[in-house]
Amino acid sequence: MGGPRRSPLTRLGRWLIVIGFAALLAFPFYWMAITTFKQTSDLYNVEHDPFVFNAAPTLDHLRLLFRETLFLRWFWNTTVAGAAVVAITLVLAVPAAWALARLTGRFGQQLGIGIFLTYLVPPTLLFIPMSRVVSWLGLQDTLWAIIVTYPTFTVPFSIWLLMGFFKAIPRDLEDAALVDGLTRFGAFVKLVIPISVSGILTVVIFSFTLVTQEFVYALTFISSAEHQTVGVGVPIYLVRGDVYYWGSLMAACLITSLPIAVVYNLFLDRFIAGFTVGAVK
Amino acid sequence: MAVTGAALERAAPRRRRRVSGATRLGVALFSPALVYIAALLGLPLVLAFLYSVGDVTVGSVGYEFVGLENFRSVVESPSFRRALVNSFVFTIASQVIVIVCANALALALRERFRGRGLVRFLILLPWVAPISLGAIGWKWILDSIYSVVNWVLAKMHLVNLFDPPMWLGRPALAMASVIAVHSWRMIPFSTVILLAGLTSIPKELPEAAAVDGAGFWRTHFEITLPMMRPIINVAVLFGVVFTFTDMTVVYILTRGGPYDSTQVLPSLAFQTGVLGSDLAEGAAISMFLVPILVAVAALMLRVAHRAEVV
Amino acid sequence: MAVVETRKLTKVFKKAEEGAVNDVDLVTRDGEFLVFLGPSGSGKSTLLRMIAGLEEPTRGDVLIGGDVVTDLPPRARGIAMVFQSYALYPHLSVEQNIGFPLKAHGVPKPKRRERVDWAASLLGIQHLLARKPRELSGGERQRVALARALVREPTVFLLDEPLSNLDAKLRASAREELTSFHKRVRTTTIYVTHDQVEAMSMGDRIVVLNKGIVRQIGTPHEVYDEPADTFVATFLGSPPMNLVEDTDFIAGFRPESVVPAEMVRGPSAPIRLRIRLVEFLGSERILHGVIDGGRFDGRKVVSRVATAASGGLGEGAAHDFAVPASEVKFFDRATGKRAAPRELSWR
Numbered sequence: 054m055g056g057p058r059r060s061p062l063t064r065l066g067r068w069l070i071v072i073g074f075a076a077l078l079a080f081p082f083y084w085m086a087i088t089t090f091k092q093t094s095d096l097y098n099v100e101h102d103p104f105v106f107n108a109a110p111t112l113d114h115l116r117l118l119f120r121e122t123l124f125l126r127w128f129w130n131t132t133v134a135g136a137a138v139v140a141i142t143l144v145l146a147v148p149a150a151w152a153l154a155r156l157t158g159r160f161g162q163q164l165g166i167g168i169f170l171t172y173l174v175p176p177t178l179l180f181i182p183m184s185r186v187v188s189w190l191g192l193q194d195t196l197w198a199i200i201v202t203y204p205t206f207t208v209p210f211s212i213w214l215l216m217g218f219f220k221a222i223p224r225d226l227e228d229a230a231l232v233d234g235l236t237r238f239g240a241f242v243k244l245v246i247p248i249s250v251s252g253i254l255t256v257v258i259f260s261f262t263l264v265t266q267e268f269v270y271a272l273t274f275i276s277s278a279e280h281q282t283v284g285v286g287v288p289i290y291l292v293r294g295d296v297y298y299w300g301s302l303m304a305a306c307l308i309t310s311l312p313i314a315v316v317y318n319l320f321l322d323r324f325i326a327g328f329t330v331g332a333v334k
Numbered sequence: 335m336a337v338t339g340a341a342l343e344r345a346a347p348r349r350r351r352r353v354s355g356a357t358r359l360g361v362a363l364f365s366p367a368l369v370y371i372a373a374l375l376g377l378p379l380v381l382a383f384l385y386s387v388g389d390v391t392v393g394s395v396g397y398e399f400v401g402l403e404n405f406r407s408v409v410e411s412p413s414f415r416r417a418l419v420n421s422f423v424f425t426i427a428s429q430v431i432v433i434v435c436a437n438a439l440a441l442a443l444r445e446r447f448r449g450r451g452l453v454r455f456l457i458l459l460p461w462v463a464p465i466s467l468g469a470i471g472w473k474w475i476l477d478s479i480y481s482v483v484n485w486v487l488a489k490m491h492l493v494n495l496f497d498p499p500m501w502l503g504r505p506a507l508a509m510a511s512v513i514a515v516h517s518w519r520m521i522p523f524s525t526v527i528l529l530a531g532l533t534s535i536p537k538e539l540p541e542a543a544a545v546d547g548a549g550f551w552r553t554h555f556e557i558t559l560p561m562m563r564p565i566i567n568v569a570v571l572f573g574v575v576f577t578f579t580d581m582t583v584v585y586i587l588t589r590g591g592p593y594d595s596t597q598v599l600p601s602l603a604f605q606t607g608v609l610g611s612d613l614a615e616g617a618a619i620s621m622f623l624v625p626i627l628v629a630v631a632a633l634m635l636r637v638a639h640r641a642e643v644v
Numbered sequence: 645m646a647v648v649e650t651r652k653l654t655k656v657f658k659k660a661e662e663g664a665v666n667d668v669d670l671v672t673r674d675g676e677f678l679v680f681l682g683p684s685g686s687g688k689s690t691l692l693r694m695i696a697g698l699e700e701p702t703r704g705d706v707l708i709g710g711d712v713v714t715d716l717p718p719r720a721r722g723i724a725m726v727f728q729s730y731a732l733y734p735h736l737s738v739e740q741n742i743g744f745p746l747k748a749h750g751v752p753k754p755k756r757r758e759r760v761d762w763a764a765s766l767l768g769i770q771h772l773l774a775r776k777p778r779e780l781s782g783g784e785r786q787r788v789a790l791a792r793a794l795v796r797e798p799t800v801f802l803l804d805e806p807l808s809n810l811d812a813k814l815r816a817s818a819r820e821e822l823t824s825f826h827k828r829v830r831t832t833t834i835y836v837t838h839d840q841v842e843a844m845s846m847g848d849r850i851v852v853l854n855k856g857i858v859r860q861i862g863t864p865h866e867v868y869d870e871p872a873d874t875f876v877a878t879f880l881g882s883p884p885m886n887l888v889e890d891t892d893f894i895a896g897f898r899p900e901s902v903v904p905a906e907m908v909r910g911p912s913a914p915i916r917l918r919i920r921l922v923e924f925l926g927s928e929r930i931l932h933g934v935i936d937g938g939r940f941d942g943r944k945v946v947s948r949v950a951t952a953a954s955g956g957l958g959e960g961a962a963h964d965f966a967v968p969a970s971e972v973k974f975f976d977r978a979t980g981k982r983a984a985p986r987e988l989s990w991r
Binding site: 060063066067068070071074075077078079080081082084085088096097099102103104144145146148149151152153155156161166168170171173174175176177178179180181182183184185186201202204205208209212237238241262265266268269272273283284285287288297299302303305306309310311313314315317318321322325326328329 | 355356357359360361363364366367368370371374375377378379380381382384385435438439441442443453454455456457458459460462463464465466467468469470471472473474475477479480482485495518521522526527530531550565568572575579580581582585586599600603604607608613616617620621623624627630631634635638
């Protein structure tokens with residue numbers, strides 16, 4: 054262990070902070086898990102200790118979720134939209150990022166920052182005119198509405214992220230490919246893209262998770278339950294009137310959140326590099 | 335010599351064409367993205383502005399310029415004023431909480447220890463899980479009857495279980511709850527950004543300070559914190575944008591209620607423009623997000639610029 | 645094999661600024677090993693990159709084998725290049741790296757294998773074929789880069805400081821290998837370096853560049869013994885040539901020409917030096933002195949003398965030295981260009 058020696062008090066303080074925050078931040082997910090497997094009678098009893106199983110655990114809520122709700126449909130919709138958004142993002146962002154990183158010099162750098170700033174434009178500023186555009190395109194209340202609009206978030210951020218990747222590739226490599234017999238575009242396709250697999254994978258994960266996380270556009274553009282994504286379907290349509298099926302609801306939240314969290318976690322450091330805008334080197 | 339001169343002259347126009355070769359490829363590769371962004375980001379942005387100074391509703395076909403009429407009627411509505419104040423309270427309060435907590439957490443996570451990976455995963459959950467699902471989790475935790483928070487407080491004899499606090503049902507409590515949940519969501523994001531800044535500080539600096547006799551707090555406030563200024567700025571700027579323009583937490587937890595007490599600008603714009611079909615007024619409300627965004631963008635540029643100079 | 649020619653080749657990076665390369669005219673000889681030598685920023689790499697087609701000339705033309713190739717992309721010029729960083733493709737194995745140019749030119753697979761094996765055996769790297777570049781040492785990387793350049797049997801080899809990433813010991817043997825390798829294949833080679841030892845030891849001819857201008861083209865002997873101007877005179881040789889300014893000319897003589905007076909026969913210029921500092925380098929000594937008396941009193945002069953011949957020369961004392969008259973070169977004071985020999989009077 055390097056670094057200056059710390060007093061036991063400082064170390065204790067550090068552990069308290071770490072454990073305290075970890076518990077607080079992860080608590081809702083623990084709560085989702087415990088709610089998922091509790092019998093309804095156990096859930097809705099003020100007298101019961103909510104932290105333990107007062108009755109035998111049950112799979113009833115999961116059964117309800119998978120058999121009698123649109124959850125699987127939403128899951129499927131999210132997957133389809135996610136794949137489509139990833140494809141559109143790659144097709145638009147990968148060539149654009151390379152063009153900005155390599156072919157346009159200083160102008161490209163500034164354009165890149167400009168593109169990055171458009172990532173800051175929030176859905177809540179645009180949802181009203183965007184819903185008009187979506188209806189002009191005849192896409193309202195279809196999955197296409199979000200497939201077409203989500204790349205407005207994913208493309209700018211991905212261009213920015215990939216620009217960093219492409220700039221890190223030594224220029225000599227591309228020059229060598231030119232001398233060795235490729236065209237500039239050929240060097241991009243056969244050399245730059247294979248070298249940048251990890252950057253492109255980062256963009257894939259980022260774009261896909263964004264589709265699961267976005268709420269406002271899906272809520273605005275899609276009005277029927279069967280066309281929804283998980284992110285809107287679960288919190289809005291799993292509720293019938295004022296009746297909340299908490300067990301199934303929490304099960305849906307947990308099942309959706311965990312895989313996304315695991316995958317996102319793997320690529321976290323790369324996303325963060327995109328957010329730090331060069332303030333960290 | 336004459337041949338060379340002629341060849342030169344012939345080469346000149348050819349060359350100019352070829353010079354643009356790389357640039358032309360660049361433009362060709364870049365323009366699909368540019369066209370897409372212009373069509374689906376630029377056009378709606380223009381429309382948003384046009385709607386805010388026109389009279390458009392969901393059913394209407396025509397468009398008539400009405401100047402600042404929409405803004406006048408929006409500003410006069412008590413709901414809007416409430417939402418404007420709430421937006422600032424919501425943003426400032428949660429950002430203060432987030433930055434203080436994220437700083438402490440980042441410092442605590444700075445050095446490697448066993449289980450750091452798991453701790454990081456747990457801490458990140460609120461940010462990486464879809465926020466609408468996280469928020470619905472909190473809605474259950476803060477349930478009016480079966481809230482686990484109330485059960486714990488009752489066990490500690492702080493509240494009466496048969497007349498528990500309505501976390502989402504009383505104006506002040508609802509606002510506090512919304513702020514808390516949003517902070518819960520943003521702390522992980524700011525923490526990892528600050529952590530990235532912390533790890534980029536050369537280890538020699540705190541060590542040198544320790545050799546020079548500075549204690550933990552002195553080192554922190556006089557070495558670490560000043561060096562982290564740019565990265566803290568970045569975290570705050572993103573935090574402000576993500577908070578000021580967010581409506582998910584509010585919409586799921588309270589729908590802006592009770593009595594507009596948690597209504598913020600984005601959720602009011604949604605209610606007016608989408609649910610209420612008054613596109614013009616909804617757009618006008620959204621327009622109030624613009625000054626904040628412009629300010630953040632300008633500051634962000636300064637950070638990026640300075641980072642490049644260094 | 646081919647001849648490379650440049651005609652008034654010029655590169656200006658920023659308008660209204662001095663060009664990085666200015667009106668360079670040069671012609672290689674067939675099969676020649678030509679070295680571009682100059683300090684950093686002299687434009688030597690830019691010149692090479694224009695010949696390769698990686699940099700767009702602002703003016704002028706490049707000819708390879710008699711054809712104007714100025715408008716052709718690098719891939720159509722029949723050249724191969726070794727980069728300073730070696731530029732090995734990190735995701736490909738050594739075998740795929742060497743085969744890359746062949747693949748890019750659509751050579752069928754069996755033929756490709758054959759060529760790769762040939763190039764690898766020529767450089768003695770058959771045992772490395774399955775490795776990835778990151779698993780190679782610096783010397784091995786350099787060989788792979790050479791093999792990749794060689795495999796297509798290009799008409800011209802371009803090498804951009806290929807030895808500067810090797811440590812000093814390896815560099816000496818790599819120099820020797822490159823030279824003997826060139827003697828075997830006899831492909832026209834242009835070699836860029838800032839290292840005069842490399843230039844002198846490897847080049848058939850040396851092009852000395854400074855500030856984008858060709859200062860001199862000549863064999864190592866010519867540029868060393870008959871420098872065209874004061875830049876070439878001081879850039880080559882270590883320590884550099886002594887320059888003594890007179891009213892309208894500059895006299896130059898190499899440190900090894902400044903020898904104790906008793907060892908010089910024939911016509912010579914006597915010179916009395918007060919020795920300030922002696923550097924012992926084993927077989928020889930570097931004497932830093934100042935001229936004692938006469939018109940040039942106080943000017944600094946460096947002498948390089950074999951240790952065996954410098955017995956009585958100690959710090960602080962004044963001694964009589966002499967420079968053989970034939971070793972004194974004259975330069976015009978205003979332009980720095982070489983001028984006709986004349987009588988040099990020291991008194």
